[in-house]
Amino acid sequence: MRMTRPAVASAAAVLLAGAAVLLIYAVGPFSIHMMLHIASMNVLAPLLAAWAITCRPTRSIRASWLWRATLLQIVLLWTWHSPAVQNAVVRSPALELALHGALFLAALLFWFALLTIPAAARWQTIPALLLTGKLACLLAALLIFAPRPLYESAGHLVHAAEHLSAFRALDDQQLAGLLMITACPLSYLVAAVIITVQLICRPETSAAALPHRSLPVGR
DSSP states (O other): OTTTHHHHHHHHHHHHHHHHHHHHSOOOHHHHHHHHHHIIIIIIHHHHHHHHHHHSOOOOOOHHHHHHHHHHHHHHHHHHTSHHHHHHHHHOHHHHHHHHHHHHHHHHHHHHHHHHSOGGGGGGHHHHHHHHHHHHHHHHHHHHHOSSOSOTTOHHHHHSOTTTHHHHHHHHHHHHHHHHHHHHHHHHHHHHHHHHHHHHHHHHHHHHHSOOOOOOOOO
């Protein structure tokens, strides 16, 4: 339970933050797209990884897998939200489904590596979490503060009214960024804080569990 606590707390924090945002704002197509990302990467993936470890304890994996998963997740996230890929996704539902699946699998690998990393290397989870949250936050800030819609050929622009589409698309894009900047960094930050507390408390627990031995005197 101690090992899976960061993932469960992270998913719970995202659910609460997402519910608070959705109670205030009405979502558009791009915001729904972002909600699917957040639900799969920051709620379903950590919970599924925690469930898998709880049901069937696994051996520790090398710390290098955590950094591979971190890099893969960041590259896929930024690539997905590039204008060229977004325009291609609009024309190909199969590509959209494939990219959703790839992001979910990358997030699942990230959380699984995070929870099964060896105890001696567990400190590496903290920079991995903070780096992921920071880059997700930068992407969200780009969506929020961009002066115009970044995805001009997105599906919701095609179906919107001609004179209102740009304004609606910009609002929708900003809300999508708000969802990301609320949920993603919060998810990784909560997990990082819990792991930090566990690492700080671990030496005290280990020291208390050691038997007291008298040192030899006069030798």
